[in-house]
Amino acid sequence: MNTGLIHTTVLLHEAVDALLGQPLPAQPQTFVDATFGRGGHSRLILSRMRAQDRLIAFDKDPQAVASAAQIDDTRFSIRHQDFCGIDALAPASVAGILMDLGVSSPQIDEPNRGFSFRFDGPLDMRMDTTRGQSVAQWLTDAPVNQIAEVIRDYGEERFAGAIAKAIVARRQERGPIASTTDLAQLVADTVKTREPGQNPATRTFQAFRIFINAELEELQHALEASLNVLKPGGRLVVISFHSLEDRIVKQFIAKHSRDEYDRRAPFAAPKVMKLKALGRIKPSAAEVAGNARSRSAMMRVAQRTSA
Numbered sequence: 001m002n003t004g005l006i007h008t009t010v011l012l013h014e015a016v017d018a019l020l021g022q023p024l025p026a027q028p029q030t031f032v033d034a035t036f037g038r039g040g041h042s043r044l045i046l047s048r049m050r051a052q053d054r055l056i057a058f059d060k061d062p063q064a065v066a067s068a069a070q071i072d073d074t075r076f077s078i079r080h081q082d083f084c085g086i087d088a089l090a091p092a093s094v095a096g097i098l099m100d101l102g103v104s105s106p107q108i109d110e111p112n113r114g115f116s117f118r119f120d121g122p123l124d125m126r127m128d129t130t131r132g133q134s135v136a137q138w139l140t141d142a143p144v145n146q147i148a149e150v151i152r153d154y155g156e157e158r159f160a161g162a163i164a165k166a167i168v169a170r171r172q173e174r175g176p177i178a179s180t181t182d183l184a185q186l187v188a189d190t191v192k193t194r195e196p197g198q199n200p201a202t203r204t205f206q207a208f209r210i211f212i213n214a215e216l217e218e219l220q221h222a223l224e225a226s227l228n229v230l231k232p233g234g235r236l237v238v239i240s241f242h243s244l245e246d247r248i249v250k251q252f253i254a255k256h257s258r259d260e261y262d263r264r265a266p267f268a269a270p271k272v273m274k275l276k277a278l279g280r281i282k283p284s285a286a287e288v289a290g291n292a293r294s295r296s297a298m299m300r301v302a303q304r305t306s307a
């Protein structure tokens, strides 16, 4: 394990301001950092919290959880669990939830994790290396239609069918694809037109990562759970890094920010809104200049109503 790899936190002050930026009642408050990573947001939250408050962090990556041992603060605890685990917190008990989605730089930059086509490594891509299947294991017998569907739906890749067929043909001829560079080369050989400045394998790698980690399903589940655990006035702050995630967050906030009428009972009172949308923020030009990985970030903020 390369413990020297660092993560530059995206929208650090903006996210923590949005989470804590309102006068807190005197009673102890609980905050949740649902995606600890290397703790950039958690450390700033702790520095801004009061002595009586507490911070519960989650991360499904054991290396992220191990790195949290550096935080020596009795107000802090971390759980090695996917963030759907927030639904086990007491109803209406949490004053703010932060989700900084996707992968951390240490995950991408460590060749052994298999997230990047830039390095040669095993084709793994699991955030939680203690359970589930790696991408290589899944590709050993996944049906061609499923592979194509994953690449199309999660990578928005025009050549999904051709790439899926090439993966299956290669596995029949020479055995399964086991490494990142093998996959990147196969995609480059199959995808004939390239988007300027983008590696042809970008979309396929994104698709496989989202699929193998059930990223969109877990996001949807955790957002729904947040409605139950946030107390009235509590904040939901979500930073996403691609349009599929952002669409889910945007639609979730929009759905719960308007009164819902039941079409089958047109005269019944509407279900009242559970969230108030507080807005969205993108990184400044200065942040993008200093950290290229922030360029696709979008942060959305909502507040739990008393409904």
Ligand SMILES: C[S@@+](CC[C@H](N)C(=O)[O-])C[C@H]1O[C@@H](n2cnc3c(N)ncnc32)[C@H](O)[C@@H]1O
Pocket: 007, 008, 009, 010, 034, 035, 036, 037, 038, 039, 040, 041, 042, 058, 059, 060, 061, 064, 081, 082, 083, 084, 100, 101, 102, 103, 104, 105, 127, 215, 218, 219
């Ligand atoms: C972008 S990084 C977070 C960086 C963090 N905010 C910081 O400043 O260091 C995302 C982290 O969330 C974790 N993660 C992603 N999806 C998760 C999920 N469904 N449940 C728990 N952790 C998740 C990843 O393992 C990764 O460590």
